[in-house]
Amino acid sequence: MKKIMPRPNRVYCTWAWLLYKEPMRILYHLWLSPSSRKVRIVLGEKKLEFELQLEKTWDRREGFLRLNPAGEVPVLVETNGTAISGGQVISEYLDELHPSLNLMGNGPLERAEVRRICLWFDEKFYAEVIQNLVTEKVMKRFLKQGVPDSNAIRAGKSNICHHLAYISYLVERRTWLAGEAFSLADISAGSHLSCVDYLGDVPWSDYPLAKDWYARIKLRPSFRTLLQDLIPGVQPPKHYQDLDF
């Protein structure tokens, strides 16, 4: 006679099922952190599920410092507990691990161009625009670091024009920022610009080519969920979520 394996106790199973929670990928982020937004879009493009966890990095929480000794967001914690930190680092890690949708281009030269534009936004745009506008207008308020510096805001508003002109220059010659394919370069630039756009500080009407490129980015489902974020006490302008802005 065939041996029948005992079936697990149903009552116990129901309890276990109620208590058991499928481990989920967690992304520690901050509202207007361009690097966090970048990883959210990459996760969305790759159709990878994740939970968002707001991390107030200024609290220097010990558990978070153990995940990333640099104390900065974004940090991605995989379901097995592996923690990866840094916007560009996590994005490239996800692209290597889930290559069905290629976001880095083909071959060393294409990848170098994607990375060059990512670096342009992560370093140059961040220093010249994000710090002068987002840090001054929003982060200073959260951190109670006094009133925004009007000189910095003026500088940020002037600097952004050079970047919009450069985006226009690129998309006049290419379909997307780094070439013919949508890539991490577009995601990086879009993440940064979306933070400034939340404050209504992007002079879109002066740069129709850049505006057209951003409208194409906004159409992507990975981007739409991100635009639904609302930051406590800071209202975005009317056009922020509109596809036809």
Place this chain on the structure above:
Amino acid sequence: MKKIMPRPNRVYCTWAWLLYKEPMRILYHLWLSPSSRKVRIVLGEKKLEFELQLEKTWDRREGFLRLNPAGEVPVLVETNGTAISGGQVISEYLDELHPSLNLMGNGPLERAEVRRICLWFDEKFYAEVIQNLVTEKVMKRFLKQGVPDSNAIRAGKSNICHHLAYISYLVERRTWLAGEAFSLADISAGSHLSCVDYLGDVPWSDYPLAKDWYARIKLRPSFRTLLQDLIPGVQPPKHYQDLDF
């Protein structure tokens, strides 16, 4: 009868040979730019020939801006004229193109760890140490931007201790910074530290583990040529080039 191809005129050939110069890879750099040093070490590790070209980025030379619109060093121009810019970007490009010596690790997770430490030095160490020490003490003089800010120098000297402690923490647990193999993480950290060491501002004696790691870096031929740089008007301390410092 077999048709004999005319041989080229010998006199002409000699002239052409005299005039002809084998195109060479060119690296545009600056003296105490950690990113430029990083690429020089990578080129050395990969045994790739190159010519160094000093680029005073503050002159905003038009020909250079055509190579890199960001106007920053390092920029690598390949023999076919292809220009690649950004320290991390060039390093990864060279590693992909010349993979015989792997500097990025194996698999997505190892590469993420190498990139995390590169980012730590390129962003965190740069902002907290390089800008407070190298920019204040050396670049301000070159750019005639006034006297160094003593508060910034004090902050830089205090900040470097945290980084040396973190290097010590890592090499207590691993052979090299990102794992068991020498990688771009060690090159990045070494490049940054060598710039501060040129000014004599690294308190090596307080961090014997970090000092031991740096002594191992200094032993590499790719690093030795770099330590022979002399910056006009700034003398390095005695121990700077010593292997047994």
